[in-house]
Amino acid sequence: xxxxxxxxxxxxxxxxxxxxxxxxxxxxxxxxxxxxxxxxxxxxxxxxxxxxxxxxxxxxxxxxxxxxxxxxxxxxxxxxxxxxxxxxxxxxxxxxxxxxxxxxxxxxxxxxxxxxxxxxxxxxxxxxxxxxxxxxxxxxxxxxxxxxxxxxxxxxxxxxxxxxxxxxxxxxxxxxxxxxxxxxxxxxxxxxxxxxxxxxxxxxxxxxxxxxxxxxxxxxxxxx
Ligand code: CA
Numbered sequence: 001x002x003x004x005x006x007x008x009x010x011x012x013x014x015x016x017x018x019x020x021x022x023x024x025x026x027x028x029x030x031x032x033x034x035x036x037x038x039x040x041x042x043x044x045x046x047x048x049x050x051x052x053x054x055x056x057x058x059x060x061x062x063x064x065x066x067x068x069x070x071x072x073x074x075x076x077x078x079x080x081x082x083x084x085x086x087x088x089x090x091x092x093x094x095x096x097x098x099x100x101x102x103x104x105x106x107x108x109x110x111x112x113x114x115x116x117x118x119x120x121x122x123x124x125x126x127x128x129x130x131x132x133x134x135x136x137x138x139x140x141x142x143x144x145x146x147x148x149x150x151x152x153x154x155x156x157x158x159x160x161x162x163x164x165x166x167x168x169x170x171x172x173x174x175x176x177x178x179x180x181x182x183x184x185x186x187x188x189x190x191x192x193x194x195x196x197x198x199x200x201x202x203x204x205x206x207x208x209x210x211x212x213x214x215x216x217x218x219x220x221x222x223x224x
Contacts, residue, residue, distance in 0.1 A: 003118055006047035007031040008038055008064065009080065010056050014103070018051065018110075024178070025111055025164055035064035042072055049118055054081045054092060062095045069096030076117040080105075108160055112137040128163040131223040133202060133210055135163050149201050154179060158194050159202065162211065162221035171218040195219055 005022055009015045010033045022029050030045045032038065036058050042050070050068060054061035065077055079092040079100040089100050099113055115126045115137065128135040132145045140156060142149045151159060157179050162170065172191045180190065195211060203209040212220050 002026065002028050003048040004028040004030060004045060005114065006038075006041065006045065006050045008033075008035050008050065008056065008061075009053040010034055011053070014053075014080075021107055021110070022114075027114075035059045035061065038064050039067060039071060042068065042075070047075060049114060050075055050077045051114075052077055052079050052097070054079055054088060062091055065092065065097050066095045078113060078117060108137055108140070108157065111164075128160070128166075130163055130166045130210060130221060131208060132206075133163070135160060144202055144206060151198075151201060154194060155198050155201070159198055159221075162198075162219065165221075167220065167222045169214050169218055169220045173218075175218065191218075 005027050007015060007018050007022075007029060009018065009031070012033070015031055015033065019029050019031055030041060030047060032041060035052070035056055038050075052061050052065055052068075056064070061079065065079070068075065068077055073096075076098040077096065079089075079097040080103060081088055081092065081100055082103040089102075092100055098117055101110055101113055112126070126137060128137065134143045135141075137160065142151055142156065142159065158175065161175065161178055172188045175191045176188060179194075195213075199209075199211050203211055208223070210221050210223060212222060214220060
């Protein structure tokens with residue numbers, strides 16, 4: 001079942017980035033720029049998790065968190081804070097937040113934390129699997145046929161992106177935007193180069209290739 005995440009964040013760029021990232025990961029997203037209507041929206045949309053910025057105009061994140069937790073104690077709240085001070089984090093956790101993440105954060109860390117909070121204790125571990133390829137977003141460990149594969153940071157990000165979108169064709173532009181952000185100055189060829197590195201490591205020793213080229217368009221990771 002698709003999980004819904006409510007984003008409460010006043011920074012427009014960050015909000016857009018979060019929306020895109022979460023939708024690409026397969027979540028349904030509701031977003032607001034301030035927390036004044038948070039409770040109403042929660043009542044209507046029934047989100048499975050809330051991403052809450054601490055530094056908000058009008059009503060501060062801590063008050064909103066307290067209100068959310070008073071009314072909806074079962075919904076996990078993950079605090080986004082740009083203030084890397086222990087006291088802010090402690091205050092956030094004191095008003096009932098379940099976890100926090102400090103800006104700037106890595107996308108995979110955000111997703112791993114969201115998944116960890118969404119997962120009922122009994123549920124599976126969040127490890128991504130395609131055929132005998134496994135990626136653990138919490139330990140960043142990648143295995144093919146049980147053998148650990150060492151990847152560079154970019155290779156890992158690229159593989160993760162391919163795996164969460166397995167069977168879906170990704171264009172070079174989509175990959176560039178996601179892994180290299182909107183770096184227009186970077187050659188599109190960098191995608192092909194990194195796919196080449198990944199292929200060598202992921203498919204090199206296996207009889208069944210998982211990374212496929214869609215000529216003139218991009219790439220897809222799938223098992224056939
Ligand atoms: Ca803010």
